[in-house]
Amino acid sequence: MAESKRTVILDVQGLSVAFDSYDASLKKSTNLTIADLSIQIHTGEILAVVGSSGSGKSLLAHAIMGILPYNARVGGKMTYKGKELTREYQEKLQGKEIAFIPQSVAYLDPLMRVGEQVRGTGGERLREAQRKAFKKYRLDEKAEKLYPFQLSGGMARRILISTAVVANAELIIADEPTPGLDLNLAIQALKDLREFADLGKGVLLITHDIDLALNVADRISIFHSGTVVETARKEDFSGDGEGLKHLYSRALFRALPQNGFQIARCPKCGLSCAVWEIDGDELRCACGYHA
Ligand SMILES: Nc1ncnc2c1ncn2[C@@H]1O[C@H](COP(=O)(O)OP(=O)(O)OP(=O)(O)O)[C@@H](O)[C@H]1O
Numbered sequence: 001m002a003e004s005k006r007t008v009i010l011d012v013q014g015l016s017v018a019f020d021s022y023d024a025s026l027k028k029s030t031n032l033t034i035a036d037l038s039i040q041i042h043t044g045e046i047l048a049v050v051g052s053s054g055s056g057k058s059l060l061a062h063a064i065m066g067i068l069p070y071n072a073r074v075g076g077k078m079t080y081k082g083k084e085l086t087r088e089y090q091e092k093l094q095g096k097e098i099a100f101i102p103q104s105v106a107y108l109d110p111l112m113r114v115g116e117q118v119r120g121t122g123g124e125r126l127r128e129a130q131r132k133a134f135k136k137y138r139l140d141e142k143a144e145k146l147y148p149f150q151l152s153g154g155m156a157r158r159i160l161i162s163t164a165v166v167a168n169a170e171l172i173i174a175d176e177p178t179p180g181l182d183l184n185l186a187i188q189a190l191k192d193l194r195e196f197a198d199l200g201k202g203v204l205l206i207t208h209d210i211d212l213a214l215n216v217a218d219r220i221s222i223f224h225s226g227t228v229v230e231t232a233r234k235e236d237f238s239g240d241g242e243g244l245k246h247l248y249s250r251a252l253f254r255a256l257p258q259n260g261f262q263i264a265r266c267p268k269c270g271l272s273c274a275v276w277e278i279d280g281d282e283l284r285c286a287c288g289y290h291a
């Protein structure tokens with residue numbers, strides 16, 4: 001798709017997600033898990049958000065889908081196709097214009113046969129599309145009559161991906177879609193996301209795997225400590241990472257096997273980049289050293 005024809009499909013500006021918690025003496029404290037996070041997804045592109053485990057990636061997906069737990073406090077502004085993403089609008093779009101591939105298979109309805117879940121509100125009309133998707137993901141015909149508890153983990157994952165494929169959505173939010181799939185099916189799932197984007201739709205791919213992101217995404221947002229430190233084009237992740245602006249993105253890129261596992265160790269205490277904190281535009285080691 002020509003770059004000039006691209007429009008912003010999802011715009012997230014200054015998102016924050018905080019949780020209130022209470023200690024034994026009922027004293028309230030607030031834990032900010034996402035802070036001032038901004039991303040934009042254009043039509044025709046895959047934007048990957050890459051971050052380490054527990055950094056708040058799934059919360060970002062849940063904030064977009066409007067399925068955060070009741071005790072979450074959300075700030076900032078999100079728009080979908082230029083219209084503010086209110087609770088009501090989120091409900092309207094869910095599973096239709098915006099399809100979600102959740103990280104956990106617990107999102108399947110335990111009381112509904114999986115064939116029906118994949119067809120969603122399209123019902124019988126989508127039976128053909130559902131059968132096609134099942135075939136593609138090597139789910140046999142009997143699978144559609146099963147309930148979620150009868151599925152293996154890998155089967156459940158393939159069902160979740162089929163749901164997004166069948167929904168014929170405009171935007172897919174995929175939260176770690178490939179773990180638990182064998183290599184061929186993982187490649188197939190990523191190919192599907194690529195094809196989907198090439199049709200002029202948008203994809204947000206959430207992953208901890210920068211290598212996977214580089215294989216399929218157009219742009220990559222590096223997520224750290226609840227915010228995006230840098231969004232760079234795939235081409236900027238090359239050479240020695242000199243095209244990357246932030247030290248943390250460079251450290252992540254240089255640590256890849258193909259780049260010789262260069263780990264940014266702190267010259268003062270020897271700890272690796274995973275324990276570095278971001279301090280403005282700099283990295284600060286837990287020992288206080290600034291890089
Ligand atoms: N309901 C909640 N109440 C309080 N804190 C929460 C809640 N849900 C998530 N968190 C906090 O938010 C943090 C980020 O969680 P999240 O699941 O978004 O991480 P993630 O980046 O998706 O990790 P992973 O790669 O393991 O999937 C967690 O470490 C946890 O401390």
Ligand code: NI
Pocket residue numbers: 057058059103175176
């Ligand atoms: Ni997650």
